[in-house]
Amino acid sequence: MEEKVSSQSPLIDLEAIWQNLTEQAILSGPQILFAILILVVGNWLARMVANLTRRVLENRKIEPSLVGFLTAILHAALVTIIGAAGLAIGLALLGALSNFAAGVLIIIFKPYRAGDYVVAGGAEGLAEDISIFTTTLITLDNRTQIVPNAVATSDVIENYTEKGTLRVDLVDGVSYGDDIKRIKESCRIFWTMNRVF
Numbered sequence: 001m002e003e004k005v006s007s008q009s010p011l012i013d014l015e016a017i018w019q020n021l022t023e024q025a026i027l028s029g030p031q032i033l034f035a036i037l038i039l040v041v042g043n044w045l046a047r048m049v050a051n052l053t054r055r056v057l058e059n060r061k062i063e064p065s066l067v068g069f070l071t072a073i074l075h076a077a078l079v080t081i082i083g084a085a086g087l088a089i090g091l092a093l094l095g096a097l098s099n100f101a102a103g104v105l106i107i108i109f110k111p112y113r114a115g116d117y118v119v120a121g122g123a124e125g126l127a128e129d130i131s132i133f134t135t136t137l138i139t140l141d142n143r144t145q146i147v148p149n150a151v152a153t154s155d156v157i158e159n160y161t162e163k164g165t166l167r168v169d170l171v172d173g174v175s176y177g178d179d180i181k182r183i184k185e186s187c188r189i190f191w192t193m194n195r196v197f
Contacts (some may be wrong), residue, residue: 046082047075051071071121095150098150099132102143102150103130105174107132110129115127116161118159118160119156121147123137
């Protein structure tokens with residue numbers, strides 16, 4: 001008896017991860033370039049202001065040790081302001097990093113797969129696409145819901161199709177005078193014609 005070995009890893013789809021990282025780099029690229037630009041221009045500006053301050057203080061015949069001290073304080077203050085701007089940009093990207101981590105966990109542990117009917121992060125639907133940052137669900141009324149993976153994994157995940165069968169209880173009224181055999185036959189015909197799974 002021969003076993004077929006899959007050429008793809010069952011745990012991690014590296015091609016999908018690379019594709020999603022590339023997409024996110026394209027989306028986040030302007031922000032990253034802006035952060036680098038702030039760093040370069042900010043550092044250049046801080047040095048220019050510090051050198052200008054040094055020249056002005058030296059021309060006014062201020063004591064050299066005081067000039068060095070004031071220039072160092074000014075440069076440190078400007079670098080701190082630039083650092084705060086960088087921190088703000090980093091915090092803006094924090095959500096993307098938590099979505100990335102949650103996406104990796106979903107891909108590795110597979111609490112649901114594409115094609116499963118799930119409730120995740122308060123959204124409910126058929127999982128159409130699971131990427132590194134988001135999960136796309138299609139609702140029963142054909143709406144598309146895009147759920148960030150950090151939201152999807154932050155609460156209980158209900159997977160209705162993982163076990164292959166789903167119990168549905170329908171309650172309908174029947175009067176005492178109705179023909180039970182005819183009702184059973186009608187129900188059998190209905191369920192035969194309307195198989196969902």
